[in-house]
Amino acid sequence: MLKGFKNFLMRGDVIVIAVGLVTALAFSTLIKAFTDYIINPIVARFQGRDSPGLGWQLGEEGNNATYLDIGQFISALIYFLVFLAVVYFLIVVPYKHYQARRGVTVFGEPGPVKTCPACLAEDIPEAATKCRYCTSQQPPASAHA
Template sequence: MSEKRDSSVWQGFKAFLMRGNVVDLAVAVVIGAAFTNIVNSVVKGIINPVVGAIGTKSLDHYSSCLSSVCKGEQGIQIQWGSVLGATLNFVITAAVVYFLMVLPMSKYLARQEARRKAREGTKEVVEVSELEVLKEIRDALVAQRSAGHDRP
């Protein structure tokens, strides 16, 4: 009985792994990790030097002191520069994902949907016109029969 339970657990695990969304999720995580390196490079190589032209090269150095003395580990410092850096990193990542992945894909899907609707629309028009022709033929046959019955 234990072997049967182990076998069913193994089968269930294999079925879980073979589901499409698990594989898609794994691919998304790997691509996301690789993409993070690109975004970090953009922030480190482009954004930080631009910010450095205004102030310091690293945003991590921006902070505010809440206590009277802030030297080294003493005092209460709020490291708002690192929060700003992380926020910029997030905004850049979101912008790149949107403009390079989401927007082109949504435009592509919209075009595909428009083509599908156009094909269905032409089929529908053809079906409606065929139906109308059949109705006209029926009406003509009915008219012929009734005209033939009127003659003695």
């Protein structure tokens, strides 16, 4: 049992995923600091001098629980977009390039699909002989076109 666990841990996929996760967490911390200390003050400035941020007070003045903070939402949206851009350009693009040099296509365009005549599922691979949802027989790819 321990030998199987060791083999699982030493697979290349697990190591790649672990490195990617650690890298993503490090970038997440960096980008969170960017949005908290650079973007949030800029967004809050648009509301005005005495306001806690860009938004509206829905209840009693000074009650943070009823403050609709649009600035924090904008900040979270910017954080999300910057984080995904960093992950894409610093992890996905180099990984695609590395795998292409090895002759492996990753993150490519999906293959052609067909619609199952029985259940109308639209994402059945064109070469499939059975539907993955209702298991009905599929016509051959050449007859479907």
